[in-house]
Amino acid sequence: MTEEKKDKEDKEEEDDDVFPFIKGDNIDLVAGNSKWANLSCKWRNDPKVRHYARNIWPQTLEEVRKRFEPLPDKQMRDSIKFTIYHKQSKRPIGRIGFSRIDWVNRNANIFAIIGEPEYWGKGIAGEASKLMINYGFTELNLHKILSGVFTPNKRSLRAAEKLGFEKEGVLKEEMYVDGQYHDVHRFALFKRDWKKKDE
Amino acid sequence: MEKPEVFPFILGENIDLVAINLEHVNLYAKWINDPRVRRYARNTIPITVEESKKWFEPREGIKEFVTFEIYHKKDKVPIGTCGYEHIDWINRHANTFMSIGEPKYWNKNLGTEASKLLIDYGFGELNFHKIYAGIFEPNIGSWSVAEKDGFVLEGIEKKTIYIDGEYVDARKYRYLKEDWLKSKE
């Protein structure tokens, strides 16, 4: 009886810290929370995860905590981030967002990081990306979403194509990874093509 | 060699739209406070030169407003200000404002010229979807010009502003991108 009650309390504690902003099937996109700073720090430093996310600088907990600080009120921002929250396991498992948002040209770069490798290859990034793309076109009024993927990241290349991104071009030897230069493939998705896909 | 102090950003026939120049801040403060000018601009509080300066200080972050000086080419003087405020980048609309501060330049169609340049800039460069303007009912001069310039009356906000001891209506105008495109055909 005591254990049940304890579980319920834990659940309540977790639930009241989690603010779903966009709801999905297996995951929700939720507002960031500084109580997850430790997890975020782990992901940013984890060699497996940071390899594809291209973090080449060690991240301290203080630096990571700072990212959760509130922006000045009413400030338009040039990036928007969500935490990817796994509904069944009730835990944050990654991060997704738009960076380099250009409000006049109405385009933005999409990025996604699944910080917990056990959730790789399960369609999570795809589900989160679909929610994010839909948000970008139908709520933020974007015209074009961009994504840059470097060649060894085959999983991401496949994922981009599956989502309907089209290759715009190749930036040759754009990234230096593991002692070598790699090409970056630039993908783009337009609002007009996204709507068509849905219909 | 004279140091150029005006930086034309958009070129017109009789006027240019130029970047705000803090050396003219005394003029801006004069206009904002001038009873004839501020009457329909809704300035009920005196504004000092320091406050004007502060308003035009460089700001961080994505712009919520954009201001131009209206510069008279022949006479080589600034005659007013205009621009966009309350810019909403997601809904892609903004409020447009225009004020010819020097009364001797009123009734010379310079407002119309500045308005046209500003509208082209809003739709053609800033990628707006809708421009709107609010003009008070007694300010017939301004709203009849706005209608001539292609603004469409969206409606009237009754008793919305207190001017000269009474509540006065505001005429709300809109200009949609589709109308702008049509006007260019």
Place this chain on the structure above:
Amino acid sequence: MEKNTRLTFIEGERIELLPINPENVKIHARWENDPKARLYTRNVFPVSPEDLKKRLEQDQERPKRDIFFEIYHKELDKIVGFVEFHNINYINNAAYLSVLIGEKELWGNYLGTEAAKLMIKYGFEELNLVKITASALRPNKGACRIIESIGMKLELVLKNQVYFDGVYIDELKFCIFREEWEQMNK
């Protein structure tokens, strides 16, 4: 919440209006992020409790441009939403009213209507307002019903004003004047 520790500012039948309690910032964040609740408020950026805490700290000027209340449900003994005046203009004596019932299971019970009525009375009788406005997006039939049931009339239709679910839709602006309200309540 005990009656004597609760900071009741305005008393209604089923609800009370209380000043915002910074300790409730997690509940506020849940409502502001909730996809169903934010659908018609067009809140397009995620909001963390830290963001909300900061917003409250900045709210220091007098006279206030914005006034916020929590809506407290007496029988359920919990807060269920917000009601607010925005852009209060003390020269034009006008303000913009907005209501949000954050607890979705309570939608359809006219709690929003009750809160709005209390707020309008407060605005006309205490803040000396002459005109109160409110707006709703055209598809938001629920809000339009509430707005009309409290006596507000349609004043303006702003065409293609708001980007909603991938298209531009109209925003409807309503208003009520103090004289009209006084007539209604004779």
